[in-house]
Amino acid sequence: MPLLEINDLNVRYGEIVALRGVSFNVEEGQVVTLLGANGAGKSTTLRAISGLAKPASGDILFDGKSIAGLGPEAIVRMGISHVPEGRRVFPGLTVKENIMLGGSNRKASKAELSGEADAMFDLFPDIRKFSGALGWTLSGGQLQMVAVARGLMAKPRLLLLDEPSLGLAPVIVQAVFRIITEIRLSTTVLLVEQNARMGLSVADQGYVLETGRIVLGGKPEDLWANEAIAAAYLGGHGKPAAGLAAH
Ligand SMILES: Nc1ncnc2c1ncn2[C@@H]1O[C@H](COP(=O)(O)OP(=O)(O)OP(=O)(O)O)[C@@H](O)[C@H]1O
Ligand SMILES: [Mg+2]
Numbered sequence: 109m110p111l112l113e114i115n116d117l118n119v120r121y122g123e124i125v126a127l128r129g130v131s132f133n134v135e136e137g138q139v140v141t142l143l144g145a146n147g148a149g150k151s152t153t154l155r156a157i158s159g160l161a162k163p164a165s166g167d168i169l170f171d172g173k174s175i176a177g178l179g180p181e182a183i184v185r186m187g188i189s190h191v192p193e194g195r196r197v198f199p200g201l202t203v204k205e206n207i208m209l210g211g212s213n214r215k216a217s218k219a220e221l222s223g224e225a226d227a228m229f230d231l232f233p234d235i236r237k238f239s240g241a242l243g244w245t246l247s248g249g250q251l252q253m254v255a256v257a258r259g260l261m262a263k264p265r266l267l268l269l270d271e272p273s274l275g276l277a278p279v280i281v282q283a284v285f286r287i288i289t290e291i292r293l294s295t296t297v298l299l300v301e302q303n304a305r306m307g308l309s310v311a312d313q314g315y316v317l318e319t320g321r322i323v324l325g326g327k328p329e330d331l332w333a334n335e336a337i338a339a340a341y342l343g344g345h346g347k348p349a350a351g352l353a354a355h
Pocket of ligand 1: 121124125126144145146147148149150151152153193302
C-alpha cells in the first residue's frame with residue numbers, strides 16, 4: 109500500500125480550477141518530485157494534502173485512511189508536515205525556538221524538544237551559530253534551513269517541501285539538496301520544484317503538472333530519456349545534476 113494515494117483530486121479557488129483530476133502515489137521511503145511552471149498547481153497539491161485547501165472532489169489516502177477534508181492540525185498529528193513556500197520564521201524568537209515550534213504537535217516534553225532541536229544543527233551546521241540569538245539576520249538559504257528543520261521537528265512520516273531552492277544562489281541550492289538526500293534516509297518526501305534538474309536528481313519518481321493536470325510521470329531517467337519531453341517540460345535537455353544522485 110502506498111504511504112500517500114491521491115485519486116482524481118479536484119481543487120478550486122472560487123471560479124478558478126487549480127487541480128483537475130490529479131492522481132499519483134507516494135511509496136514509503138521514496139522522494140517524489142512535482143514539477144511544473146508558475147501556476148501549474150504544485151503548491152495547491154501540497155495544500156490539499158496538508159489540509160490548507162479543501163478538495164472539491166476526489167480523495168487523498170494517507171496510510172490507507174482518507175484525510176481529504178480534515179483540518180491541518182489533525183493532518184499534522186497523523187504525521188504529515190508541510191514546509192510551505194516562502195520562509196516564515198518568527199523574528200521575535202530565537203532560531204532554536206523557531207525550530208522547536210515544529211514539534212508542538214507532539215506529546216514531547218520541552219526538554220526533549222530542546223535536545224532534538226540541538227541535534228538539528230548537526231544536519232544544518234550553517235545555522236548552529238544563530239541557535240540562541242535574538243535579533244538574528246539570516247540569509248535566504250539560512251531561513252530555508254530553519255523552515256526545513258522546523259518541518260522535521262514534527263517527526264513526520266511524510267514531509268512536504270515547497271520549492272526549498274527558490275531564490276537561492278546555486279551553492280546554497282546544492283546545500284539544501286544535500287540536506288534532502290540526508291532526510292530521505294529516514295523520511296518520505298514529496299518535493300515541489302521548478303528546477304527540474306535539481307528536483308529530479310534526488311527523486312525516485314517525478315510528475316509534471318500543467319494547468320492543474322498531470323501531463324507526465326515516471327522515473328527520472330525515463331523522463332530525461334525522452335528528448336522532446338525533456339525539452340518541453342523539463343527546461344531543456346541534459347541529465348540530472350551530477351553528484352547528487354538519489355541512490
Ligand atoms: N488563494 C488563491 N486564490 C485564488 N486562486 C489561487 C489561489 N492560490 C492559487 N491560485 C490559483 O491556482 C492555480 C494554481 O496555483 P498554485 O499556487 O498551486 O501554483 P504553483 O504551481 O504552486 O505555482 P508557483 O510555481 O508560482 O508557486 C493558479 O492559477 C493560481 O493563480
Ligand atoms: Mg507554488
